[in-house]
Amino acid sequence: MNKQIFVVLAFSLFVFACKNEAADKAAENQGSEELTGTAALAARAVEESDYLGRVRMSLTKIQEVYTQAEGKMPGMGKVTLSIDDNYNLIIENKNGGDIVRTEVNLKNLNPEDGGMMLIPDTKPGEFPGLRMIVLEGKPGVSISKNGKLEKEDRFLDIYMPSRPDIEAIAPVFSSMLNAINSGS
Numbered sequence: 001m002n003k004q005i006f007v008v009l010a011f012s013l014f015v016f017a018c019k020n021e022a023a024d025k026a027a028e029n030q031g032s033e034e035l036t037g038t039a040a041l042a043a044r045a046v047e048e049s050d051y052l053g054r055v056r057m058s059l060t061k062i063q064e065v066y067t068q069a070e071g072k073m074p075g076m077g078k079v080t081l082s083i084d085d086n087y088n089l090i091i092e093n094k095n096g097g098d099i100v101r102t103e104v105n106l107k108n109l110n111p112e113d114g115g116m117m118l119i120p121d122t123k124p125g126e127f128p129g130l131r132m133i134v135l136e137g138k139p140g141v142s143i144s145k146n147g148k149l150e151k152e153d154r155f156l157d158i159y160m161p162s163r164p165d166i167e168a169i170a171p172v173f174s175s176m177l178n179a180i181n182s183g184s
Contacts, residue, residue, distance in 0.1 A: 051179050055106065056083055058176045062169045065160065072161035073127055087180060089156075101144045104156050108138035111177035118166065119157065128166045129159040132173065 059081055066079040077095030083106070084090070091102040109115065110133045119129030134140045134154045141153045158173075160166050 051182075052083070052085065052087070054179045055087065055176045058172050058179070059083055059089075061172045065165050065168050069161050069165055073159065076159075076161075099146055100150075101147075102141060102156070103144075104134070104141040105139065106176060106180050108134050108140070109156065109177055110135050111174075111181045116170070116174060116177075118170070119159070121163070127159045127161060128163045129157055130166050130170050130173065132156045132158075132177075 063081050066081065069076060070078055075093070075095055077093055079091060079093045081092075082090045087106045089102075089104055089106050093100045093102075115133050115135075117131050117133075119131055120126075121128040132155060134156070141156045143150050143153065158166075158169065160169070
């Protein structure tokens with residue numbers, strides 16, 4: 001039952017994010033030509049079989065949440081996200097003079113029940129998070145600081161300043177992992 005609710009929530013947020021992006025694109029194009037709602041959606045549409053394109057489009061929502069969270073947690077500076085052609089997620093956190101780079105191949109994260117869990121903020125000073133587990137036998141998450149490998153983990157932890165931030169990105173990550181594992 002929880003999985004069904006989670007999937008519906010993830011799909012709803014994905015559709016909402018796509019609608020907002022289409023509206024933004026339509027507003028940008030008003031100067032050159034008028035686009036109807038359907039034409040605006042078509043201009044931003046990604047082929048269903050373009051898994052990498054779908055994942056990259058989903059990443060924009062997570063980037064928005066990170067941008068809004070900038071400086072609201074200790075250690076969180078300007079965070080940029082990218083995905084290369086091999087589905088490697090790269091998270092760079094530029095804070096002060098340091099750059100912390102987290103890298104994991106999204107195909108290596110467990111998309112099944114139990115592969116993703118919420119990290120509660122139960123004590124003062126803690127922040128809520130999201131943990132995604134790496135599949136057995138797959139390379140893990142590498143974390144480097146200023147170009148030097150600091151550690152490798154068997155999970156990807158994402159922390160945000162507030163629970164609504166985590167609630168906004170969790171279904172997007174779920175949708176991304178489902179897209180990757182559905183046919184790419």
